[in-house]
Amino acid sequence: MFLSNWRTAAPSARRQPSALARENWARRRVTPGQGLVLAALALALAAALILAPRTAIEATVAALVVLSVLHTALRALAFAVGLWPHATPKPVADGDLPSYSIIVPLYGEANMAGHLVAALQALDYPRDRLEAILAVEHDDEATQRAFAAIVLPDWMRVAVVPPGAPRTKPRACQYALAQARGAHVVVFDAEDAPDPGQLRAAAAAFAHHGPATVCLQASLVPDNRRENWLTAMFALDYCQWFDGMLTGFERLGLPVPLGGSSNHFRTDALRAAGGWDPWNVTEDADLGLRLWRLGHGVRTLASTTFEEAPLGLDAWLPQRTRWSRGYLQTFLVHARAPSTLGLPGLGLAGWAFLAVFVGGSIVFSLVNPLFWALASYTLLTGSGAMEWAFGPAVAPLAWTSLVFGNALAMVLTALGPLKRGWWELSPLALTSPVYWALVSAASYRALQVFAVQPHRWEKTAHGLARDRRGGPP
Numbered sequence: 001m002f003l004s005n006w007r008t009a010a011p012s013a014r015r016q017p018s019a020l021a022r023e024n025w026a027r028r029r030v031t032p033g034q035g036l037v038l039a040a041l042a043l044a045l046a047a048a049l050i051l052a053p054r055t056a057i058e059a060t061v062a063a064l065v066v067l068s069v070l071h072t073a074l075r076a077l078a079f080a081v082g083l084w085p086h087a088t089p090k091p092v093a094d095g096d097l098p099s100y101s102i103i104v105p106l107y108g109e110a111n112m113a114g115h116l117v118a119a120l121q122a123l124d125y126p127r128d129r130l131e132a133i134l135a136v137e138h139d140d141e142a143t144q145r146a147f148a149a150i151v152l153p154d155w156m157r158v159a160v161v162p163p164g165a166p167r168t169k170p171r172a173c174q175y176a177l178a179q180a181r182g183a184h185v186v187v188f189d190a191e192d193a194p195d196p197g198q199l200r201a202a203a204a205a206f207a208h209h210g211p212a213t214v215c216l217q218a219s220l221v222p223d224n225r226r227e228n229w230l231t232a233m234f235a236l237d238y239c240q241w242f243d244g245m246l247t248g249f250e251r252l253g254l255p256v257p258l259g260g261s262s263n264h265f266r267t268d269a270l271r272a273a274g275g276w277d278p279w280n281v282t283e284d285a286d287l288g289l290r291l292w293r294l295g296h297g298v299r300t301l302a303s304t305t306f307e308e309a310p311l312g313l314d315a316w317l318p319q320r321t322r323w324s325r326g327y328l329q330t331f332l333v334h335a336r337a338p339s340t341l342g343l344p345g346l347g348l349a350g351w352a353f354l355a356v357f358v359g360g361s362i363v364f365s366l367v368n369p370l371f372w373a374l375a376s377y378t379l380l381t382g383s384g385a386m387e388w389a390f391g392p393a394v395a396p397l398a399w400t401s402l403v404f405g406n407a408l409a410m411v412l413t414a415l416g417p418l419k420r421g422w423w424e425l426s427p428l429a430l431t432s433p434v435y436w437a438l439v440s441a442a443s444y445r446a447l448q449v450f451a452v453q454p455h456r457w458e459k460t461a462h463g464l465a466r467d468r469r470g471g472p473p
Contacts, residue, residue, distance in 0.1 A: 017274045017290075021342025026280035026329045029454055031336055058394045064367060065394070065401045071360035072405045078248030079240060079412050083419065086247070086302040089201075089208035094126060097203050101182030101267065102132040105172035106143050109190040111463045113146035116190050120156065125199045132156040133179060135172040138163050168457045169260070170276035170283035177267075177275050186264045191462040193223065194262060194305040201303045202264040213297035214269035215288070218262035219243055222309035225425065230316060232428050233435045234309035239425075240416035247300040254353050255292035257285035257330075262305040269296060279455050280333070282326020285358075289334050293343045293350065311464055313438070318458035320442035324365065325450050331358045365443035368436060371402055406433070 024031075030038065048056035104116065120132050136143050138160050147158050159179060161172045173187060184206065188194060195201070195218075202216050219242040225235035242259065249256050263284065273294055276283040291298050310316040334354055338345045346354060378385045387395040414429035449456060 016272045017342035021340070022274045022277070024340060025277045025333050026286070026455070029329075029450070030332055031340055034332065034336065054391060057389070058391045061390045061394045061398055064363070065397045067356065067360055068364060068401045068405055070356045071364065072408055074356055075245060076408055076412060078246075078252060078254075079244040079415070080248065081251050082244035082246065082248030082300075084247075084251070086300070087208075088302075089204040091200065092203045092207050096207075097126060097129055097200070098183040098206075099129045099181065100125060100131070100199055100203075101180035101185040102130070103173055103176040103180065103185060103187045104132065104134050104190060105169045105176070105187070106134055106136045106190055107140050107167075107169075107172070108143065108459060109462060110142040110146035112190040113143070113150060115193075115463065117147075117150055117152065117156070119193045120188075121153070122196045123194065123199055124196045127153070127155050129182075130155050130199075131181060133176040134158045135161050135176040137161050137167065137172065166278055166455045166457070168278055168281065168283075168455065170280065171278035173276050173283070174278055177271065180267055183267055184264060185267045185270060187261060188305070189261045189307060189462070191308045192261055192305050193307070194218070195303045198262070198301070198303040198305065199264075202301055205299070205301055206264075206266065209297065209299060211266070213299055214266045214273075215256075215258070215291055215296065215298040216264040216301040217242075217246060217256060217258050217288075217298070218264070218301045218303040218305050220259050220261055220307055221304050221420070223306035224309055224311070225422070227309070227311060229428070229431070230313070231309040231311065232425055233431070234316070235422070236413050236416055236425055236428060236432075237435075238309075239420065239422070240412055242300075243419050244412075244416060249353075250299050254349060255289045256298040256300070257282075257358075258288040258298070260284045261307065262301075262303075264301065277333075280326060280329050281322045281455065281457060282330055285326060286330045286333060289330065289350075289354075289358075290343065293334075293346065295344070308462055308464070310460060315460055316438070317442055317445065319460045320439060321445045321449060322458045324362065324439075324443040324446035325454070327358055328362055328446065328450055329454070331362065334358075362443065365436075365440045366447075369440050371398065372433070372437075375399070375402055 045056065045060075048059075102120065104120075106112075109116070116134075123130070132155060134147060134156065136147070136158055144158065144160070152158075159176055161175045164171065177185065184202065186199065186202070198218055202218075205216055206213060220238055221242070222231055222235045222238060224231050226232070246256055246259075260282075269291075273287070273291055273296070275287075277286055280286045288298055310319055331354060333341070334346065334350075374385050374389055377383065378387075386398060389395075390398050410429045410432050413432050414426040417423070417425040449458075
C-alpha cells in the first residue's frame with residue numbers, strides 16, 4: 001500500500017472498545033470538549049468578521065479552496081488506483097469452506113419476502129455451513145406474516161427484534177450478530193440480489209489475504225439504472241464509488257467507508273470491534289473507519305450485488321439526507337479524543353482522511369450552492385460578483401477550483417460506468433451539477449434533522465422498480 005508508512009502512526013494492537021465507550025459513540029452528538037472547540041471557533045470567526053471582515057472572508061475562502069483541491073485530488077487518485085484489476089484468489093475447496101451467517105435487517109419489507117428468499121436460495125454455498133437470520137422489528141406484523149406464509153428452508157429463520165431504542169438498521173444487525181453462529185458474517189438488504197458465487201469468492205479472498213483482513217466489501221450496483229434520470233445518476237454515483245474509489249482507498253492504505261450492504265466480516269473480529277453503532281445512521285462508514293483504527297484490514301471484493309435505486313425525489317431525498325447526516329455523525333465521533341472512543345488514535349493518515357474526505361464531503365455539499373450562485377451571477381451579468389465577494393487575491397483561486405475541480409469531478413463520473421461497459425450512462429455526467437444541487441439540498445436538510453432528531457432512521461421503500469422490471473438487467 002502506497003501510504004503504509006502513514007499507518008505506523010495508528011497502533012496495530014487489537015484493542016477492544018469497552019461497553020462504556022460504545023455507549024458514547026454516535027449517541028452523543030458532541031462531547032463537552034467538542035462543544036467548547038466549536039463555540040470557540042464560532043466566536044473567533046464572528047470576531048474576525050466584525051474586526052476585519054474582508055480578511056476573514058478571504059482567509060475562509062482560501063482555506064475552502066485548499067480543502068477543495070485536496071478533496072478532489074484524493075478522489076481522483078483513489079479512483080485511478082482503484083481501477084486496477086483485482087487478483088483472483090484460489091477457490092476454497094468445499095470441505096474447507098467456513099461456516100457463514102447471513103444477516104438481513106428488515107422493516108416494512110413484506111413485499112420483498114419472496115424476492116429475498118429466492119435471492120438467498122440462489123447463493124452457491126453448502127447449506128450445512130450456512131444460516132440466514134432475517135431480523136424483523138417486533139411490531140412489523142406485515143413482514144412477519146409474509147415470511148410466515150413461506151416455507152423457509154431449515155437454514156433460514158426469522159429473528160424478531162425486541163422493542164428498544166433506537167429503531168435503526170444497525171440495532172437490528174447488532175441483535176442478529178449476537179445470534180450468529182458462522183465464522184464469517186455478511187449483511188444483505190431486502191432488495192439485494194448478490195452474485196450467486198459471492199460467498200465463495202469472499203471465503204477465497206479471506207483465505208488468500210489471511211487473518212489480518214477482517215472485512216471485504218462487494219460492489220453495489222443499481223439494477224434499475226434505465227428507469228429514469230435519477231436512477232441513472234444514482235448508478236453513476238455507485239459505479240464511481242464501489243468500482244473505483246473504495247478499492248483506491250484500500251490500496252492507498254486509507255480507511256474504507258463501507259457500504260450498507262454486502263460487507264463480509266470475520267465474526268469474532270467484528271464482535272471484538274464492537275459491531276455496528278446502533279445510533280449512527282451511516283453505521284457502515286463508521287465501522288470501516290473503526291476497523292481501520294483498530295489495525296484491521298478492510299478490502300474490496302470483486303463481486304457484485306444488484307440493488308434498487310430510488311425512483312423519485314420522495315424516496316431519494318430522505319435517503320441522501322440520512323447519508324449526509326451519518327457522515328456528519330461519523331466525523332464528529334472520530335474527531336473525539338481516543339480515550340472517549342476506546343480506540344487507538346487516528347494518526348496522520350486518519351486525520352487527513354477524516355478532514356479532507358469525510359469532513360470535506362459535508363463542507364462542499366453545503367458551500368457549493370453559494371459558489372455556484374456567485375459564479376453564475378458573475379457570468380450572466382459581468383458584474384464581478386466573485387471578485388467583490390472574495391476579493392481580488394482569492395477570487396481567481398476560487399474560480400480555478402470551481403472550474404477545474406468540477407470539470408474533473410464530471411470526468412470521473414463519466415468514467416465510472418465504463419468498467420462495466422455501461423457506455424450509455426457516461427453522457428449524463430454533463431448533468432452532474434443538477435444532481436450535486438440535489439445533494440446540497442439533502443445536506444442542508446441533514447443539518448435540520450441532525451439538530452432535532454439525530455438518530456431518526458429514514459426508511460427507503462423497496463421493490464417498486466422490480467414490480468415493473470423483474471430483476472437485474
